[in-house]
Amino acid sequence: MSINHIKRRYQKDLTKLPKIFRNRVVKQNNMFTLPTFENKLPILPKEEYKTMTQTGYTEGDLVYITKGEHKGTISTIFRYSKEYDGLFLSDIIEKKIIPKDQWFDQQDSFLVDYPKLIPADSVKLAAKDKNDKGEDYYIVAEEVVFKGKYYDDRYKKWLPRRFVKHHEHIEVPWPNPPTEPKAGELSTEGETVFEKTWEFQSLSVPPFPSTIVNELRNPYSKHKARVLTELQARRLNKPTMPLSKEQQIYLAKKQQSETEQPTELTEEVQDFIGERIANHLNSITNPHLKAHLDALSKNTINH
Amino acid sequence: MRRFSTTTIAQARKLRFESLKDIKLRAPILPTHKNFDVSPDHPLWQFFPNGNESLAYRPASELDATSRSWTMSELRHKSFDDLHKLWYVNLKERNILAKEMWLLKSIEQVNMGQYDELDAKLVLNQKRIKQVLLERQTSYERVKTLDTEVKEYLEDFEQQYLNANEQELLEMNDKLVRLQYAIFGIQPTLSDIQEVNEDLVNGIGYVGRLKSQRYVTENPDCGLELPLKGIVEELPFLFKQPSEAVEEVLALREQQTPMLPKPEIFEYLTNVLEDLKASEIEQDQ
Amino acid sequence: MAPMLRSAKKMRKHLIEQLKSRKVEGARIAKGFKTQEDLISLNLAPQVFLFKNLFSGQVAYSQVPALHQDQIDEQFTRPNWENRKPSRRDDLWRIMCVANFNNYEYAIAAYQGLVDLRRVRDVVQKKEANEMRYKNDEGNIWYSGQYRPIYSQEAVADLNHIIEEFELENTELLWENLWRKGDDKYWSDLVQHDSLPPFNPKYQSAFLDEIREKALAEFQNARDSEITETM
Known part of the structure; x- marks a missing residue:
């Protein structure tokens, strides 16, 4: 840059x-700096700059001042300062004192007229109209609403239409732009601009020679999601340590033991267990214990 | 011509200052650029707004404040060559501005606002050009992933071509020429084909298969056994009439030319295309 | 700081010994004023060399294609903050102009004249000289850092002065850059201007030696042809 x-x-x-x-x-x-040159309004950050459609007015519009010294006056906007969100009106002027070494040519007085910077909050859009008798009267819009779009040839742009809020039959048209756009030294003529020299015609024809892709696109950009190839991933991650013999044996055994599921009891075993229990029960002499065991045997387990 | 003289100099000749106090000192002689010519075409003049005839810098009032940057929609109409030229035009303007800003900084001029504004517009131009080109590149790259869609389309077209009647065939052939270019990048005039790549090979294969199939269905007695074997048999269908192409293929088959191995296909194609171009030039002459 | 190697220490000792043994004051051939006999015996041509200092813009004159401390001592008397005594550093003195004269008398006269005019500007008519110099806002000689462009302009004016004053016909001035010559209206028929061939400043001494040889050869040829003419 x-x-x-x-x-x-x-x-x-x-x-x-x-x-x-x-x-x-x-x-x-x-x-x-002299007090007359101090800026009283705060500077807005770039993100908060307002465009024509955000403020609701533009150069050449009439506005009504609602607060401050000049409350009640209607004047035309001479310039809108987006950095300060302020307006310079054509009728609101203040005198500033200028020291002699900053005088411009042909200046003969210490006092010079300067347009006053008025904050945008204290200003509302106004419009002039003629009533039935042919007399001029003014409308001041509390708020402005945008509806519809049309191509304005004076501004060479698509603009929305302005209406007064809550009175949406009243349209406030955009004013004539103060200066007609003139072609500057670096302008290109309209005909040349609209000349179409490129048309998408083929899927397999690249838009520019493939050798210059890296001049337009940064292949090492840190803002892109970096995806590793398998080889790169393998190289960047540490290898797994091979298992020692003892570990292998242990794991094999563990696996085996896991796979050993409990088997059902064989008949032989069942008989053996039954015999032993029966022998034990038969050898009990205590009648109370016998009654208790009887009662117990009638219990069912609810799974 | 210089002539040296060693003859004795007359005694009256003065060769020393007599009284230093009475010497009348001369004013310093200032150097001047008029002593040497600088060509008005010297490349360094490109850093000046009017070249040979410009002043050191333009005052802020002389800068172009009314023009706006190119919009994206306006730039999207332009070819790569146009955008390339526009980029360099912008760059040269920015160089001129940068030189002026540097100069003004050295003479402690504070109001650079106008120069900055214009520079910002030019930077925006360059950014937008880059964006347009990259948009085209990303869409070109994404299309490569749409294999199935393209395949479906080609299959549909194949069906249509094979089932077309005689009246429709002319139309279909025109469409095929456009399809060749649209999908495979095969130029309508074969001498314009610049690059030999995979797309070209696939395209030749597709066209060859299509035309040969149609011909065989129309003339089952031609003696051609499908499928065609390799690029050597498919290529004639691209720039010859089907009947001629079939004859050539049959001739090739009689000679029992082996199928071309993959690594040699590109070389073969470049040679064929060069021959074609040469023969066309001869024809023109 | 890494400790110095033994070899480095020895080299340093050797260097200091060398420096102490002989004080380097510049090219010894440039030491002292050269008469016609000196010039001829030393194979020097009837030339005057004007060197400009790249750092301060001051100009030193020499009969020989090199500089010596004595010449600087002679030409830069009465130093002050605006006209300091320049250093003899070889790399800062770049050739500005080589003046080839008709014969040795003219050459010596020119050298003497230039040195005299330097004395006039620095000592005898200091005030008048200062009035003619371009000043900055504070009333001092215009400078950028320590560089003062006025000195080289004064040297060119002085060269012009002596050529006109002593009517040194058939002089040839070889300029490092013809831009320094100034407007043609200051120069008369007595002088022919030309530019030095392009050279690499690294080999300036060799280059100036070549210029000397060339001028000497030309002088000899011209003298021989004159002799044959007269005979």
Whole structure:
């Protein structure tokens, strides 16, 4: 990237500092500036910049000031400052004192008219219309709603239509842009731009020579999900230690013992067990114990 | 021509300063660039906005503030060559701006806003060009994974081709030429084929099979036994009429030419295509 | 710091001995003023060499294609913060112009004249000289670091001065860069300008020696042809 982009990394980004530090830095910056040149409004971070359709108004629109010194005035927007979310109106001017070494040519007074920066909160969209008698009257919209889309040839863009909220039959059309877009030195003519020189025609024709893919795409990008091939995975993971003889024997035995499932008793064994129990029971003389055992034998086990 | 003289110099000639106090010192002679020519085509002039005739830098008011960057939709219409050229045009403009910004920094000019803005627009242009090209590349790469879909389509087309009647056959042949290019990248004019790759081989195989099958179903007495063996038998069907191609294949079979092993296919194809191109050039002449 | 090897210590001792044995003050051939006989016996051509200092922009004159400390001592008297005595470092003195004269008398006169004019600018007419120099905002000679471009411009003016003053016809000035010559209006018929052939500054001394030889050969040829003419 260019040097200016790199230099920005070392500059203090006011929008990212916490409020306390920000105020301090602003104070330090304003130490040697005259009070008339101090900026009272805070700077917005880039993510919070508002576009035409987010603010609801643009250059050339009428606005009504709802707060502050100039409350009640209707004026045209001269410029919208997206960094400060403020407006410069064509009628709201303040006088600033300028020291002599900063005078421009043909200046003869210390006081100079400067447009005043008005915060966007204290401003509402206004519109002018003619009533039945032909007299001008103004409408101020509390809020603005966007509906529908149309192609505006003046702006060369697709724009939504503006309506006053809760009174959606009232449309406030977009104003004429202040300057007609002129072709600059670096502009390309419309005809050349719309000339179609590429058409997708074949699945097997690459869009550009395959040798330059790595110039457009970083093959070592750390932001991509890195997938290892099997070989790479094997190389990067430690190998398993082969089992020693003792371990093998142990494991084989364990496996064997696991596979040894309990077998059913054979008839011989059953008879043997039965005989022994019968002999024991028959040898019991105590009548109470016998009665207890009888009662027990009638119990059933509920599985 | 220089002539040296060693004749004695007249005594009146003064060769020493007499009184240092009375010497009238001369003002320093400033060097000038007019003493040597710099070609107006010198490549370093490309760092200046007007080349030979430009000043050291353009004031901020002279910069182009009204133009906007190219949009993605506008760039998507353009071929790779156009985008490549546009990239370098942008780069050269950015170089000029970077030189001006560096110069202004050294003379401690603080208001670089306009230059930064214009540079940002140019950077956006370059980013968008890169994005368009990579979009095309990723879609090209993804298509490679759609094997089944392409296969289905080719099978459908095969059915249609084989079952088409005489009237439809002309249409189908035109369609086949377009399909060749669309799916296998085989150019309609064979002398335009630049690269010999797997797609080309597959395409030749497909076309050969298709045409030979149709011919055999129409003329069962031709004597051709399908399937065709290898690229050598499939290739004639690409640029010849089916009847001629069949004759050639039969001739090849009589000669009992062995099937070409895979590693030699590409070489064979490049040679054949070169011969084709050479013969076309001769024909033109 | 790794301990020094024995061999390194010995080398260092040897170097210090060498340095103490003889003080290096530059090319010994450049020491002292050369008369016509000296120049001829040393195989030198009727030339004056102008060297510019890359660090400070000051110019030193020499009859010989090299510099010696004595020449610097002679030419840079009355040093001050704006006109410091430059170092004799060989790598900082780059050839600016080689002046080939008609004969040895002219060459010696030119050298003497240049040295005299240097004295005038530094000592005798210090104020007048300073007035003619380009100043910066603070009223001091314009500088960038320690570099002052005005000195080389003054040297060119002085060269012009002596050629005009002494009417040294048939001089040839070989410039390292013709840009330094300045506008043609300052120069008269007496001088022919040319540029030095491109050279590698690493081998400047060898290159200047070649220039000397070439000029000497030309001088001899011209003298011989003159002699045959007169005869």
